[in-house]
Amino acid sequence: MIYLDAAATSAVRREVLEAMWPYLTGDFGNPSSHHTVGESAARALADARATVAEWLGCRPSDVVFTSGGTEADNLAVKGIALATPRGRHIVTTPIEHEAVLESVDYLRRLHGFEVTFVDVDGTGLVDPSDFAAALREDTTLATVMLANNEIGTVQPVAELAAIAHERRIPFHTDAVQAAGWLDLGSAALGVDALSISGHKLGAPKGIGALFVRGRIPVEPVIHGGGQERGRRSGTENVAGAVGLAAAIRLGEDGRHSRAETTAAARDAFVTAVLARVPQAALTGHPVRRLPASASFVFPGTSGESVLLELERRGIVSSSGSACAAGSGEASHVLLALRFEEEIAQTAVRFSWGPEVGAPELAAVADAVGEAVETVAAITQ
Numbered sequence: 192m193i194y195l196d197a198a199a200t201s202a203v204r205r206e207v208l209e210a211m212w213p214y215l216t217g218d219f220g221n222p223s224s225h226h227t228v229g230e231s232a233a234r235a236l237a238d239a240r241a242t243v244a245e246w247l248g249c250r251p252s253d254v255v256f257t258s259g260g261t262e263a264d265n266l267a268v269k270g271i272a273l274a275t276p277r278g279r280h281i282v283t284t285p286i287e288h289e290a291v292l293e294s295v296d297y298l299r300r301l302h303g304f305e306v307t308f309v310d311v312d313g314t315g316l317v318d319p320s321d322f323a324a325a326l327r328e329d330t331t332l333a334t335v336m337l338a339n340n341e342i343g344t345v346q347p348v349a350e351l352a353a354i355a356h357e358r359r360i361p362f363h364t365d366a367v368q369a370a371g372w373l374d375l376g377s378a379a380l381g382v383d384a385l386s387i388s389g390h391k392l393g394a395p396k397g398i399g400a401l402f403v404r405g406r407i408p409v410e411p412v413i414h415g416g417g418q419e420r421g422r423r424s425g426t427e428n429v430a431g432a433v434g435l436a437a438a439i440r441l442g443e444d445g446r447h448s449r450a451e452t453t454a455a456a457r458d459a460f461v462t463a464v465l466a467r468v469p470q471a472a473l474t475g476h477p478v479r480r481l482p483a484s485a486s487f488v489f490p491g492t493s494g495e496s497v498l499l500e501l502e503r504r505g506i507v508s509s510s511g512s513a514c515a516a517g518s519g520e521a522s523h524v525l526l527a528l529r530f531e532e533e534i535a536q537t538a539v540r541f542s543w544g545p546e547v548g549a550p551e552l553a554a555v556a557d558a559v560g561e562a563v564e565t566v567a568a569i570t571q
């Protein structure tokens with residue numbers, strides 16, 4: 192089997208599991224407990240927090256561990272918007288993950304916020320001047336993802352954050368898909384808040400983090416015992432946090448050269464698919480994109496049927512985001528890129544981890560050609 196759905200989730204790496212093991216067994220303490228077992232867990236949690244902070248170029252106290260990317264996005268959007276008295280207006284894009292879009296919609300429905308969606312172009316890029324024009328005196332928060340989970344387009348987040356800051360508006364970015372591939376140093380990006388998720392990086396599902404700059408007030412979404420400096424209550428997932436830190440360390444080792452090699456293999460894959468399937472089109476930006484992801488539309492087919500044909504050939508991929516897969520609805524991302532609904536239904540996304548190299552991708556390109564031919568013949 193060739194697994195090409197890494198944007199949905201990835202396997203836990205052996206080294207990550209080994210790092211976690213002691214905190215699931217002998218060192219199982221609650222970090223809030225005032226005895227040696229609890230203190231050992233608290234130390235492990237502090238070390239994990241320090242690793243995340245170093246990676247993001249922020250202070251350990253600016254890292255809030257969460258249950259994953261969805262919770263980090265909810266905390267950033269609802270937490271910052273509700274804690275900031277400046278107004279009730281949010282600026283975002285129509286191609287954000289549902290975790291952001293639904294949080295924004297919650298603020299609109301229950302708290303009377305207004306929302307401005309900055310349009311993207313046909314490649315999924317936000318134009319910084321459109322973004323600037325959308326900001327208002329009463330804008331409470333701007334949130335624009337770093338890399339899109341369906342089309343892989345990478346936004347000019349540092350530039351957008353700088354524009355927001357000129358107006359003193361807090362800026363959040365969802366970096367769930369970018370983590371492990373792009374440099375997330377928040378100093379470089381200049382954002383105020385940034386979400387990540389462990390299971391996209393080789394850590395388990397159920398752990399993530401939100402970086403939120405100390406001076407930005409955040410209203411908690413989960414209330415209780417006041418853990419995570421009152422920003423996220425609930426006994427911390429110590430083993431998960433240790434696993435996240437281990438996955439980050441492993442991922443940073445050789446990241447730059449791995450990203451370059453992977454991007455070269457991706458370009459060869461895209462060229463091979465387009466040669467095999469002349470009617471296909473790559474979605475997203477041709478250059479500003481994640482190294483290990485390529486999504487296509489295959490007019491004259493149905494994406495779901497192509498997926499099935501590929502699976503028969505031992506290749507696992509996806510029709511878009513895992514959330515929308517199987518819903519039968521066209522992707523909101525492709526519709527925002529102004530694809531016709533009928534064409535958007537033919538999308539297939541390939542996303543992979545470091546274990547997939549150029550030889551596997553060459554075999555996948557051949558299989559894509561066969562699968563599309565088979566489906567097109569049946570459809571006609």
Ligand code: PLP
Binds near residue numbers: 259290340399
């Ligand atoms: N944001 C993006 C861009 C994602 O791709 C995902 C997951 O696919 C999430 C947020 C949600 O992360 P999690 O699955 O950890 O809740």
